Structure formats: C-alpha cells, structure tokens
Amino acid sequence: MAQEHSISENWKKPFFLIWTGQSFSLIGSMLVQFALVWWMTEKTGSAAVLATATVVSILPQILLGPFAGALVDRWNRKRVMIVADAVTALATLALVFLFWSGKIQVWHLFVAEFVRALGGTFHWPAMSASTSLMVPEKHLSRIAGINQALQGILGIIAPPLGAFLMGLLPIYSVLSIDIVTATLAIIPLFFVHIPQPLKKLEGVVTPRQVLRDVREGFRYLASWPGMLILLGMATLIN
Structure with missing residues (x-):
C-alpha cells in the first residue's frame, strides 16, 4: 500500500512559509551558540570547557546521524520538525531560567548543548527530505543554493549581532530570542501540508x-x- 503525493503548482507559498520560520530559528540557534561560548570564555577561561562543549554538541550527530535519516524516512516529517524545534526551545528555556535565577553551572550548559544538538540531528534531515517533496525537481538546485547562501549570511551576521546583544542585555534575555524564533518556526508547521514519501506499509x-x-x-x-x-x-x- 503506497502513500502518494504530488507537488502543487502553488508550492512557493507553503514552502517559503516554512522556510521563513526555519530561517528565524536558525538565527536564534546561532545567537544561542555565540552567547554560550561568550559566557563560557568569560566565566571559565578554560580551553577544556570549550572543547568539552564542542564535543558534546557534535556527539548526537556522530552517534545518531547515520540512523536519523532512516528513521525520518519512516516517521511523519512534520511531527519530527515540530518535536525537534520544541525540544530545542525547551532546552533553551531551561537555560534561561537557570541564568535568571543565578543557579547556572557549566554542566548545565553541556546537557543543554547535547539536547539542542539531538534536536538538530533529527530536524535537518526531516527539513531536507521535506524540501524534495514540496519543491519541483527543476527548482531544487536553486533552493539548495538559497539555503547555503542563507547559512553563510547568517553565519556572518550572528557573531556581531550576538556581541551587540550581549553588551546590551543579560544573557538570559539573549537566549530568550531563541525561544521566540523557535515558536515562529513551529507555528507554520501546523498549517502547512508536508507530503510523505511513497512507502510500503511495513507495520x-x-x-x-x-x-x-x-x-x-x-x-x-x-x-x-x-x-x-x-x-x-x-x-x-x-
């Protein structure tokens, strides 16, 4: 039994609605990463702490990356993206509370980094796979180019913007931006149809x-x- 899908002629509106939300989420994630590195550098001055944070943030991708794509192909991709964005936002929310209450410890950052990376490990395969079913094949290379350009531009913008915000606001306020951007990414997903791939019913x-x-x-x-x-x-x- 197969589940069929077809790409609508009006694909641009639903796709770019999701794309815009995910773009906001991406800049929020970059700001969080910059803010956490800034804080760890300023408070600990330890290369070991930064190295540990880096390892923790890539560990989910190393351990689960090869399996994430296979699982995403069998799961509802919209739900995967919603859950991944929500988990990431909840991890950031926990950090906001810990920084605000003055109870933050370095190991809290390691846990949050791991959870956020875990969400990303499943989110981006789901988004990439959904793109191939929402965008006509002749436009896929153009969309891929736009995505690469976006990541490059945001990668340039995020550090100076993060530095400006860190000088202006307490860190928990900067981290709160990620919660707002994650919400902006989640909301469109409830209203846009994301097709599922052709697949056999395997139980x-x-x-x-x-x-x-x-x-x-x-x-x-x-x-x-x-x-x-x-x-x-x-x-x-x-």
Whole structure:
C-alpha cells in the first residue's frame, strides 16, 4: 500500500512559509551558540570547557546521524520538525531560567548543548527530505543554493549581532530570542501540508529495518567515489 503525493503548482507559498520560520530559528540557534561560548570564555577561561562543549554538541550527530535519516524516512516529517524545534526551545528555556535565577553551572550548559544538538540531528534531515517533496525537481538546485547562501549570511551576521546583544542585555534575555524564533518556526508547521514519501506499509519499525536502510545508504555512498571524497573533505574541514 503506497502513500502518494504530488507537488502543487502553488508550492512557493507553503514552502517559503516554512522556510521563513526555519530561517528565524536558525538565527536564534546561532545567537544561542555565540552567547554560550561568550559566557563560557568569560566565566571559565578554560580551553577544556570549550572543547568539552564542542564535543558534546557534535556527539548526537556522530552517534545518531547515520540512523536519523532512516528513521525520518519512516516517521511523519512534520511531527519530527515540530518535536525537534520544541525540544530545542525547551532546552533553551531551561537555560534561561537557570541564568535568571543565578543557579547556572557549566554542566548545565553541556546537557543543554547535547539536547539542542539531538534536536538538530533529527530536524535537518526531516527539513531536507521535506524540501524534495514540496519543491519541483527543476527548482531544487536553486533552493539548495538559497539555503547555503542563507547559512553563510547568517553565519556572518550572528557573531556581531550576538556581541551587540550581549553588551546590551543579560544573557538570559539573549537566549530568550531563541525561544521566540523557535515558536515562529513551529507555528507554520501546523498549517502547512508536508507530503510523505511513497512507502510500503511495513507495520512497526524495527531496529533491523533501520539498520538495513543504513547499510543501503553506505553501499550507495561506496558506489559513488566522488561523493566519498567530498564527504571526507567536508569532515576534515569541519
């Protein structure tokens, strides 16, 4: 039994409604990251603390990244994005309370970084996969270019904006911006239809099925030497 989908001729409005919300969420996340690094540097001055925070923030991607795509393909992508954005916002909300109450400790930041990274590990595969079903194929490369340009622009804007806000506001106020932007990202998802891919009705998803999908993905990469080279270069650069 298959679930069919078709791309509407009026795809731009629903797609860019979601895209705009996710763009706000992205700048909010970048501001949070900058604010936390600023605070850890100022309060601890420890390279070990910063290194630990970095490791914690990439750990979910390393451990779960290979499985996230396989799971997202079998789950409702709209729900995945809503839950991921909500979890990220809740982690930030916890930090806001801890900073406001003066009870913040470094290990709190590590936990929050891990939870936020965990949300991102599932969110971005869901968003990327949804894009391919919402946007006509002839426009996919253009949208990919827009996304890359957006990340580059926001990556340039976020540090000076974060520094300005940190000089103007207490850190819990800066972190609160991320909660607002996450809310702006979640709201459109309730009103926009995100199609699901064609799939077979397989019942309950089992670990064996997920591992099978992951193995198929690695086999596909192994058959494409050029992609392996690009992935290796990206890994080294990052």
